[in-house]
Amino acid sequence: MDRRLVFIAVVLAVQAVLPLSYYASERRYDERFAWRMFSPIRMVRCQLAYTANGSEVNLNAEFHSAWVTLMQRGREGVVEAVDRRVCLLNGGRDVRKHYRCRGVDGSLEELAQGEEPLCP
């Protein structure tokens, strides 16, 4: 078979299927590769805060503001990486996570309220 046709078929298949992975995933705030320009999810605003032994961790002092912006948009992969970094920076301390996201329609989703220690 003509390799150009194989290439076309593969590209089209990937482009048709890849966006569906968003709808099958539980990662609601991660819209990469799903062609969801201007979706309501893009307008979600999250508040992410950590405490270590009761004192607030200053995220702006640890992370570039571009990463903080991605946290505020609820990007799950970034928040997980931030979790790991905050634990690393506060080894041995009692780290708690407080995380809530507000939708463009005003709906509030509590994702973490600091009930459990974050770090193993």
Place this chain on the structure above:
Amino acid sequence: MSLRDYWLREGTPERALALRFAFFGVLALDQWAQLAHLARYGAGNFNVSHLQFLDGVIPVPERGLMVGLVLLQIVLAVRCALGIRLRLSAPLLAGGYAVTYFWSQLDSYQHHYLVVVLVFVFGAAVLLEPSDDTLPPWSLRLVRWILAIMYLYAAIAKMEPAWLDGTTLRSALSSEWGQQAAQSLAQAMGVELLDVLSSGAWAAVGMELVLAVTLLIPRTRTFGWVLGLLFHLSVEVLEFRIGLFSYFMAGLYLLYAPRGMVRAAVRTLQAWLPSPGEANVGATIAGAAVVAVAVAWLPLDGALGVGVVAFLLLSWPTLPLRDGLAQGLAAALLVGLAVGTDTLRDYYKYWGGDTRRRGPVDEAIMAYEHVVELDPAYVSGHLRLGDLYLRVGRKDEARAEYEEALIVEPGNSAAQERLEGLGGLP
């Protein structure tokens, strides 16, 4: 018509040429705009890549390396736009662009993902095609299908109450005049603002669905071309924050423009160009050298190294006279952008802004010294630099910066207050 006949039939060569020029030309400009934001890479030794399973295996991207990659991509994009050794330039550009994009979620722009897909398609297409230095017609057809899929999913994403009732559009509409225009329209119609925005939201979904279909069908393509251009133009005019996405789309809409119009435009352009001429070592080397010097001259990390790489890359193989000299256009573009835009200043401004918050302060001072050197009329730069000098006890230098701010903008209250805090105005 069989699938093979559909995909591999002949196309309009002028359309491929026009699209190549527009798409890669906008890409060169877009990459230049990206330069301003590259100081964020590697900050705090933190990174999350798009391919997260690789995190921990691949290193955190370094600022200097990213600058180098993007500068090379600008040069390669200009070469692609001009059709110079496309079989070398396009795959290299595709590889470099994929590396810079997938390495970090710091770049999550949807239009950059679209660019990743398209440069991959074009880069692979010129390798798969026996003929040299032109975008194969089937790659243009493939891009039409990719855009149709994109429009379809973009419409699906908006089929939910928070979009259709206008609330999302109200948040996304950032420009003051856009909001005022919507408000005026609502008053004129005697309805609520949200009703107007809801109508706009429904219209956007409808248009994306119509575009997904009409742009694929030859008989309706001209209608889709007009509709789509108006759609993307209105998105740009209303100042939604989407970078150069509208410009990319305007370039890509050459895929749908009436054939006669494209042919006439390209032939007129070609009539102005000299013939390619014989392969010419002198012109090739001269063009490569001019580009290399222009790159190395830029006040950015690693620019000298990138200049050397650019020279080696561009001086092989030997090009026809016209193409060799045309490489000088890349240099002209770089110098023009460096002089005519704030990108280089902003690169150091954003770098300094970050290190001012997170430290180290010495690095922030260095960055802001570059800011005021590149743009002596930038008042905020003088104020920030003065503040940083004060933070490390360099009072005289701080005073000099505040005084400089007052020279640039007499009566600037922030500079006056700071000078008074240092013991009065001079």
